[in-house]
Ligand code: SF4
Ligand code: SF4
């Protein structure tokens with residue numbers, strides 16, 4: 001997902017609890033891990049698990065066949081590809097990201113990434129080097145051939161935008177006649193092609209009442225996750241969030257929707273993951289309503305600049321697709337130099353939050369959306385005023401019971417049989433270490449002395465999630481392709 005602030009099918013923000021990574025988190029319900037803000041940039045550079053770019057959202061182009069009014073990257077068909085990174089530059093940058101983290105998750109988006117003829121070439125190169133690759137798309141160009149070529153290129157999943165099941169609304173919002181029909185047909189082709197998909201919906205006043213129906217539809221279609229996006233006023237969406245025009249909801253209305261979403265995530269647990277995007281305040285609601293939720297075991301605070309960043313079509317690095325503030329230019333410096341040396345990233349990793357977010361008990365579970373704080377106050381460390389909660393400033397910060405770190409090394413503390421090792425190798429590398437820990441924890445609890453393929457099968461059957469139609473890619477590795 002890319003656009004500054006507003007919409008994201010284009011690849012948007014799979015950062016905070018979003019889509020694929022959090023799908024993994026719930027599926028395996030891991031333990032242990034930890035990254036906390038407060039390290040210096042130098043320390044971060046030396047630390048293999050903390051402050052690493054675990055998720056990189058990459059806007060490969062600003063071109064798009066649609067023209068949504070809220071688009072954070074102001075995409076459209078008139079946009080030129082003249083300054084887009086070339087295929088060769090994309091390869092070079094991929095190598096540089098993998099030098100910093102050999103197992104990142106790349107979210108390739110746009111604009112509409114399918115307008116790039118070399119999308120598969122870029123995806124194949126990244127996946128061949130060890131990255132996990134997913135694609136964010138509006139879905140209208142997702143033909144059977146494209147689905148097959150994406151799969152061949154190692155793409156593990158697709159995020160697709162559906163704003164309403166009412167074509168009048170969706171097509172008007174996306175400014176494309178027939179867009180919903182094309183996107184729904186693409187969902188059917190993804191099912192047939194057995195490529196995992198996430199449904200993304202941008203929340204507006206007009207579709208607010210439709211959210212439960214969209215969730216039910218996504219579950220019925222076999223989506224891995226449903227992400228509800230709350231508008232950030234950036235890109236073409238600038239001004240739309242704060243003045244309530246077209247899409248904006250008041251903080252009180254946000255509260256109502258988040259409360260409803262927290263209930264839905266409880267209701268659908270085990271069938272469909274449900275998340276808010278650009279609104280980490282969902283974690284406050286989950287903590288209040290469902291304190292035993294496995295969601296709270298994981299790092300839930302906004303990860304931008306700490307574990308997450310975005311690359312623009314021209315090679316600029318920003319903390320998040322919704323924050324246009326540039327940390328560095330990959331045509332002038334390497335990714336590692338930007339990641340480790342950027343003053344903006346240093347601030348996001350080291351400085352305390354300002355305003356009410358800084359004195360809020362939920363600052364570690366939520367922390368507010370940094371992109372929204374930047375859009376509304378000019379300071380990425382400022383308060384997120386889209387939140388209606390008023391902290392009293394006297395409370396200790398609530399900590400997640402346990403935190404998980406993506407990309408940690410798969411160190412073994414127990415013996416593993418050869419077939420178990422082989423299965424682990426088929427788990428995406430960015431979560432392999434966590435999966436290994438989870439399996440060893442399980443073996444210890446059951447009094448087993450080693451990890452076997454049979455034990456892995458048992459863990460999978462006992463997982464707190466049961467996708468009725470298939471297992472998502474992150475859970476399938478340990479079982480080979482048996483679910484295909
Ligand atoms: S479909 Fe195109 S115009 Fe609409 S939000 Fe996505 S990238 Fe932007
Ligand atoms: S800045 Fe906002 S949209 Fe970006 S990762 Fe953080 S919470 Fe998500």
Ligand code: SF4
Nearest residue numbers: 357360366367368387
């Ligand atoms: S005040 Fe800030 S940290 Fe607290 S719940 Fe609201 S957005 Fe989150």
